[in-house]
Amino acid sequence: xxxxxxxxxxxxxxxxxxxxxxxxxxxxxxxxxxxxxxxxxxxxxxxxxxxxxxxxxxxxxxxxxxxxxxxxxxxxxxxxxxxxxxxxxxxxxxxxxxxxxxxxxxxxxxxxxxxxxxxxxxxxxxxxxxxxxxxxxxxxxxxxxxxxxxxxxxxxxxxxxxxxxxxxxxxxxxxxxxxxxxxxxxxxxxxxxxxxxxxxxxxxxxxxxxxxxxxxxxxxxxxxxxxxxxxxxxxxxxxxxxxxxxxxxxxxxxxxxxxxxxxxxxxxxxxxxxxxxxxxxxxxxxxxxxxxxxxxxxxxxxxxxxxxxxxxxxxxxxxxxxxxxxxxxxxxxxxxxxxxxxxxxxxxxxxxxxxxxxxxxxxxxxxxxxxxxxxxxxxxxxxxxxxxxxxxxxxxxxxxxxxxxxxxxxxxxxxxxxxxxxxxxxxxxxxxxxxxxxxxx
Numbered sequence: 261x262x263x264x265x266x267x268x269x270x271x272x273x274x275x276x277x278x279x280x281x282x283x284x285x286x287x288x289x290x291x292x293x294x295x296x297x298x299x300x301x302x303x304x305x306x307x308x309x310x311x312x313x314x315x316x317x318x319x320x321x322x323x324x325x326x327x328x329x330x331x332x333x334x335x336x337x338x339x340x341x342x343x344x345x346x347x348x349x350x351x352x353x354x355x356x357x358x359x360x361x362x363x364x365x366x367x368x369x370x371x372x373x374x375x376x377x378x379x380x381x382x383x384x385x386x387x388x389x390x391x392x393x394x395x396x397x398x399x400x401x402x403x404x405x406x407x408x409x410x411x412x413x414x415x416x417x418x419x420x421x422x423x424x425x426x427x428x429x430x431x432x433x434x435x436x437x438x439x440x441x442x443x444x445x446x447x448x449x450x451x452x453x454x455x456x457x458x459x460x461x462x463x464x465x466x467x468x469x470x471x472x473x474x475x476x477x478x479x480x481x482x483x484x485x486x487x488x489x490x491x492x493x494x495x496x497x498x499x500x501x502x503x504x505x506x507x508x509x510x511x512x513x514x515x516x517x518x519x520x521x522x523x524x525x526x527x528x529x530x531x532x533x534x535x536x537x538x539x540x541x542x543x544x545x546x547x548x549x550x551x552x553x554x555x556x557x558x559x560x561x562x563x564x565x566x567x568x569x570x571x572x573x574x575x576x577x578x579x580x581x582x583x584x585x586x587x588x589x590x591x592x593x594x595x596x597x598x599x600x601x602x603x604x605x606x607x608x609x610x611x612x613x614x615x616x617x618x619x620x621x622x623x624x625x626x627x628x629x630x631x632x633x634x635x636x637x638x639x640x641x642x643x644x645x646x647x648x649x650x651x652x653x654x655x656x657x658x659x660x661x662x663x664x665x666x667x668x669x670x671x672x673x674x675x676x677x678x679x680x681x682x683x684x685x686x687x688x689x690x691x692x693x694x695x696x697x698x699x700x701x
Contacts, residue, residue, distance in 0.1 A: 263518025264476040265690060266506050267586075269483025270522035270576040272492075272530035273501075274556070274563060276588035276671060277523045278302025278318040281479050283669075283676045287691050289474035291319030292328035292466065294509030295499035296481030297367060297394035298339040301556060305674040311350065315340050317479045320352060326469075327354070330462050331363035332499060332509020334397040335409065337451035339367075360455060361462040361510075362410040368448065370430040370439055371396040377434060398498035400426075409459055412452025420445050463511025470516060478506045478517065484576040485530075492619060495534025503580040519690055522582040522665065524573055526590045526655075529563040531556050535623040538566030538602045552592040567600040567629065570662040575615035577665045584668035584686045587659070590652060591640035591672050597633075599655055603662050604628040632658060642672045645680055 267284070269275045282304045285291055298314040305311075306321060313320070315335065317327045329335065344354050371393030400406040405426060411419050420441075427441035469476060482501040485491045490502055499505060503520050507513065527548055530536050540548070545565045548554065554563035576582065593599055604613040605625035616622050635649035642648050648656075648670075656667050668685035672678045681688055 262473055262475055263690060264470065264478065264516055265519040265521055266478040266480065266503055266517050266580075267521045267523065268480030268503060268580060269486075269501065270524040270573050270580075270582065270585065271483050271528055271569070272485045272536070272572075273300075273481075273483040274529055274531065274554070275483065275523040275525050276586075277480065278304045278313060279588065279671060279674070279676060279679075280521070280523050280586045280669060281477065282306070282318045282321055283679055284477060284691070285319040285322045285325055287475065288319070288325065288477040290326040290328055290466070290469055290476045291317035291479050292330055292462070292476055292510055293317050293333055293479045293481065294330045295332040295501055295505045296497065297334040297392065297397070298336050298343075299392050299394050299497070300481035302481075304676070306676060308675070309350075311347075311352075314343055316343055316347070316354065316358065319477070319479075320347065320354060320357065325357065327358050328462055328465070328510070329358070329360045329364060330510040331361040332505055333361070334365045334367050334394055334401070335360065336367035336393065337448070337455065339392075341451075341454065355457065358458045359460045359462060359465060360409060360458045362408070362413075362459050363462075363511075364409050365397055365401045365406040366409060366412065366448070366451075367393040367397045368407065368426075369393075369444065370427060370434070371400070373434050373439075374430065395498045407448075409452070409455065412448055413456055413459060416445075416449060419449070423448070466510060466512050466516075470512075476516075478510065478512075480505065484522075484579055485572060487579075490579050492534045492622065495532065495619075502576075519583045519686065520580050521584055521586055521668070521687065522573070522576055522580060523586045523588060524568075524576075524663075525552075525588050526568060526593055526659075527552075528566045528569050528572070529554050531561050531563050535619055535625075536564050536566055537571075537605060537622060537625050538569045538600075538627050539564050540566050548592060552589050567602055567627070568659060569602045569627070570659070571602060571604060571613060571615050573663040573665065574613075577663065582665050585660075585663065585665045586669035586671065586687075587656065587667045588671040590648075590656075590670055591638065591678075593634065593652075593655075594638050594640060595634070595636060598631050599634050600629045600631050601655075601659060601662055602627040602629055630658070630662070639672050641678050642670075643677070643680055645670075645682060648672075648680075
C-alpha cells in the first residue's frame, strides 16, 4: 500500500529518530523535514561510520532520495553550509537532491545574541535552550519581521531596508552589540547566492510527487513533549514538533499523512530544564547515560535519564494519532536485574493516569511503577523477535499494553542493521508485507 508517513518523537526528543528515518528511507522517494532548526541532532551509524545531521534529513545518506527542508524550519545558512561541506567530505553529495523552501525563515547573527541574552535574563528560570537563535528567529516570524529565504534572492533594496530596521532594533536591545547592517546585508546576499540552486516551492514539489504516487516520509525534530502547544511549556522548543506541524511546516493537507510512527526509547531522557517524573540519579542514571551514550548530538550536553514513562507515551499517542512505535535502545537495558515502567503519577489530587498541563503538578508528581524482571542474555544486535531474551519480549509486551501502541520496530543497536521490524505489524504492512528485512538498501 503506497502511503506517506510521519516519523516523530514520542517523548522529549533524542529518541533515535535519525536511525529510524535512515532505516525506512529506501521505501520512500523523499524525506521532508517540517520544523525546528539546527538545534536538532540526528545521529546515524552506517557500517560503523558515524554521521551527525542537524538540518538535512537523514535520508540524504541514500542516493536518489530527495531531501526537503520545509517552511516550518528556521535555517541558519552558516550551519547549513557547514553540514553540506561535512557531508561532501564524507562522500555524500547533496546537489540535485536537496530542496529548501523559499518560505523558510533565516536565522541571523542577532538572533543568536538575543537567545543568549534571553537565557541570561531568566536566571534560575532558564529554559535550557541551545542558544543558537532558533527561538528568536521564530519570534521574528510570528512578529512579522522575519527574513525568509526568498528575501535573500529577491530585491536587494527591499532586503536592505528590512536588515537595517532589524539590526537597528536589535542594537537598542543588545547594548554591547556592534553589529552593522551593511556588512550583514552583504553576507546574507552571498548566502542567498550559494543557496539559490537548492531553493524551491516545497509545497508544489510535494503535491506533484504525491500526485505521481511517489511516497514521502515527513520527518520531525525534537518531540511531542517539546511541542510549543502540547509540550511541557515553557520548557519547550519554538515550533510544532507534533503531527500537526507536518501540514503547516510543509504546505501539505492533513489527508497527505497516511500513517504516524512515534519513536520512543526503552527508557526516558531529556536535555535541558523542566520536569522529568521518572528521572533517576546516581549509579543507575550514570549506567543508562553511558550505555546509551546520552549526550546531545548538537551540544554534547549530558541527558537526564529515567525509566520508561507510559503516561507520556499515551499522551503522545493521543496528540499525534500514533499508529505504532519504534522502540529504540532496548539493548541499553541489557544486564539490569529488573526494569521499571511508570503507569501513572501520584499527586496531591490523587493518582492520575493522564498527562497534566500544570507543570507544578507534574514537578511534584511521584511515579507509579511496575517492576519487571530484567534479562542477562543480550538483546544487542538482534534482528528477529525470537532472538530477544524472553524477559525482554515480556517487557515490550507490557510496554505496549500500558502505552496503548504496538511496537512495530525495535532497535537493538546503533547501526541501521540492528533492527527488528515486527512481522504482521502496521509498519511491515507499510513497507510491503510482514517479511520486510530491516535496513534493506
